[in-house]
Amino acid sequence: MTAVSAHEAVTWTDAPFTDMPELAELAARCLAVDGGLPLASDPAFLRSRWTGDAVVALQARSPGGELVAAGALRPAPGDGEAWAHGAVFGGMVDPAHRSSGLGGRLVDWGLAEGRRLGGRVTVETESLTGTAERLFADRGLRQVFAEDVMRIDVADGVPERGWVEGTHLSEWSAETAGRFFRVYDAAFRDRPGFPGWSAEQWTAAVVDEDFRPGWSLLASVPGVGDAGFVTAAVGWIVQVGVVPAARGRGLGGALVCEALRRMRRDGEAEVWLDVNVDNPAVELYRRLGFEHRGRRARFAAW
Secondary structure (H helix, E strand, O other): OOOOOHHHHOEEEOOOOOOHHHHHHHHHHHHHHHOOOHHHHOHHHHHHHHOOOOOEEEEEEOOOOOEEEEEEEEEOOOOOOOOOOOEEEEEEEOHHHOOOOHHHHHHHHHHHHHHHHHOOEEEEEOOOOHHHHHHHHHOOOEEEEEEEEEEEEOOOOOOOOOOOOOOEEEEOOOOOHHHHHHHHHHHHOOOOOOOOOOHHHHHHHHOOOOEOHHHOEEEEEOOOEEEEEEEEEOOEEEEEEEOHHHOOOOHHHHHHHHHHHHHHHOOOOEEEEEEEOOOOHHHHHHHHOOEEEEEEEEEEEO
8 A cells, every 4th residue: 555645645725714713723733832923823913914805825634624734925015016015925834744745835835826926925934943944945045034032921020120310201192102213213223124114104013902001111311311112012012222322221121121010010911022033132031031932034035
C-alpha cells in the first residue's frame, strides 16, 4: 500500500471564510503554541484581515472536514484601485498538521497569487516561529519589520519608579493632544521607518474605542518642558516616547509604571505591549517585569 502524506490527504479550496468561529479556533490553536499577538485569534481582528470583497482566500481541510490550514490575500492599504499598492498575505497551519508541506503550499500560493494581482507582496505573521522564518528565507523573502510581544501581570502590584524632580503630568484631552503629538514626533523622528505622520494621522492611529485618556499621560520636566508620553488602551501600553534631551533619566519607565498603576486601579489584571526588535526600550520593559510572549513580523517579496 502506498503511504499518503498529510499534505496529500487534505482538500484545498479557493473559498472565502464565512465561519469566523472556525477560523478563530484555528488561530487560537496556533497562538497557544507559537505565542505572538493575543488579538490574532479575535474574530473582529480576523474579519478585518481575512474577509472582504477584495480578499482572496485558500483553505485546507482534513478528510474529516476540519480546517487545518488557511491563507488570505488582501490589497495593501493605499489610495486608489485595489491591488494598485501590492498585496498582503497571511497564513496559518494547525500545529497538529505541520511538517507536512502545508505551510510551503500556502506561502507559494500567496506569493504567486499576490504577484498576479498586485506585484509586490508583503507576508505578515502575528506569531513568528523559527520554522516560518526559515520557510520565508527559503522563498527569498526579506524581513522588513519585527516586534516582540510582551506581557506583565499587574494583579499583585506594579513596579515602582521615581520621577525626575519637578515632573508635572497631564492626561490626554482635546487640549493636550497636540502636545502629545509634538513629543511623539520629537521622540521617534530619528527611528528607522518613521512614517512622518501629521498630527491628525497619528491621533487617528492612536485613538480608537479601546483608548483610555486617563491612562495616557504627558510628562513635563524642568528645563525641557514636555519631555515624554505614554498612550494606553484596554489591556495595552500602546506607545511610549521620550525626547532626546530628557533620555537617561528614568522618565519612560516612570510613565509606564504610572499607566500600569492606573490600569490596575481600574480593573486590568494583565497588560500587553509590542516593541520593535531594534528598539533599546525592550530592555527597559524586561526590567519592569514584562515577559516575552512571541514575535510578530512582516516580510517583503520583490
